[in-house]
C-alpha cells in the first residue's frame with residue numbers, strides 16, 4: 001500500500017519535503033492556509049538567503065528557477081566598526097542566492113501541485129491534528145504558529161534564551177548602490193548591533209534587503225519601534241541618520257533621494273525572533289508520530305541566515321527516511337534525529353554563541369575576527385562555512401577550539417592536511 005504522509009505548513013520545510021516525496025513516488029497531502037495567488041499581496045515574511053548547499057538541494061528537487069549565474073551572490077564583505085575599522089572579504093566556493101519568499105514559496109507550491117501533489121487549503125487548528133493523523137501513517141508539522149509549537153516541548157538545555165536577543169528592523173530597499181562583487185555585506189557596530197545587507201530578487205527586480213539587528217536597550221533599538229507607516233519620510237530620515245553613524249560604508253553607497261522601501265509599505269517587518277529548540281516529535285494519543293520539521297523544531301535569530309537552510313537540510317533527510325523506512329515509530333525518529341541534528345543543532349548553537357559574543361564583545365571572537373581579517377584564506381573558509389554550521393560550531397564551541405582553528409591554519413598544518421588528502 002502506498003505511504004500516506006500529511007504535511008502541515010507550506011513553508012520551505014513543508015514544500016521541499018513535499019517535492020522530495022513526489023520525486024520518490026510518494027504523494028503526500030499538504031495542508032496550508034495560503035493559495036499561490038495570495039502571496040504577492042502579503043507583508044514581507046523575512047529576507048532569506050539560501051546558501052549554495054540549499055541551492056544544490058533545489059537542483060536535485062527540480063525547483064531551482066533562479067540559476068546562480070544570474071541570481072547568485074559570490075561572497076561576504078565584512079565591516080567591523082572598531083576604533084580602527086576592519087574591512088575584508090571572503091569568497092564562497094559556489095554562489096548563494098536570495099529570492100523574496102513571496103515569489104519563491106508560491107512558485108514551489110505550483111511545482112508541487114503541477115507534479116501531482118495533493119493540497120488541502122485550510123487553517124489547521126491544533127485540535128485538528130489528531131483527526132488528520134487518523135487518515136495518515138504520520139503527520140509532519142511544519143509550522144510553529146500558536147499552539148502547534150506547544151505540541152513539542154522546549155528543550156531547556158538547547159534553549160538558552162527566553163526572549164528575542166535582538167530588536168529587528170528588516171526591509172527591502174531601493175536606492176542602495178551595488179558592491180563591487182555581488183555579495184552579502186555583514187556589518188558590526190560594537191555595542192549597538194549588526195546589519196546584514198543581502199542582494200535580493202523581488203517583484204521589481206534587484207533590491208537590497210537590510211536585516212538590522214539591534215541590541216536591546218542600545219542606540220539602534222528605536223529602529224525596531226518606529227513605524228514606517230505612521231510617517232514614512234521621518235522613518236527614512238531616522239534610518240539614514242543611524243546608518244551614517246553606525247554603518248558608514250553602507251551609507252556611502254546610498255542615494256538618499258531614491259532610498260525607500262523597494263515595492264511599497266509592505267516591505268518592512270519589525271519585531272524579534274525568540275530562539276528555541278523543541279522536541280523533534282510527539283506521540284499522539286492514537287499512537288501515531290507527529291514530527292516537527294523546520295522552525296517548529298529549531299528557531300534561530302536571522303543574524304547568520306541559518307533557519308531556512310537548516311529547514312531544507314532537515315526536510316530532505318526526513319524525506320529520505322520516510323521513503324526508505326516503513327515503520328514510523330520511536331526508532332524511526334531516532335534515526336532521523338541522528339541524521340539531521342548535527343547541522344540543525346550546530347546552526348542553533350553557533351547562532352546563539354554569536355548573538356552572545358557579539359553583544360558582549362567576547363575577546364575570543366574578537367581575536368578570531370582579527371585573524372581572519374588579515375588572511376584571505378581564513379576569511380574564505382569562514383565565509384564558505386556558512387554552508388556548514390556544524391563546522392562553524394567545531395570552531396566556536398570553546399575558546400580552545402577557536403585558538404586551535406586559528407593556529408592550525410596559520411602554521412600551515414591545514415594546507416598540509418589538504419595537500420595530503422588531495
Ligand SMILES: Cc1cc2nc3c(=O)[nH]c(=O)nc-3n(C[C@H](O)[C@H](O)[C@H](O)COP(=O)(O)OP(=O)(O)OC[C@H]3O[C@@H](n4cnc5c(N)ncnc54)[C@H](O)[C@@H]3O)c2cc1C
Nearest residue numbers: 009010011012013033046049124294295305306307308309
Ligand atoms: C527577518 C528574517 C530573515 C531571515 N533570514 C534568513 C536567511 O537569510 N537564511 C535562512 O536560512 N533563514 C532565514 N530566516 C529564517 C527563515 O525564514 C525560517 O527559518 C524559515 O522560513 C522556516 O521555514 P518553515 O518551513 O519551518 O516555516 P515557515 O516558513 O514559517 O512556514 C510555515 C507555513 O505554514 C503555513 N501555516 C501557518 N499556520 C498554518 C495553519 N494553522 N494551517 C495551515 N498552514 C499554516 C504558513 O502559511 C507557511 O506557509 C529569516 C527569518 C527572518 C524573520
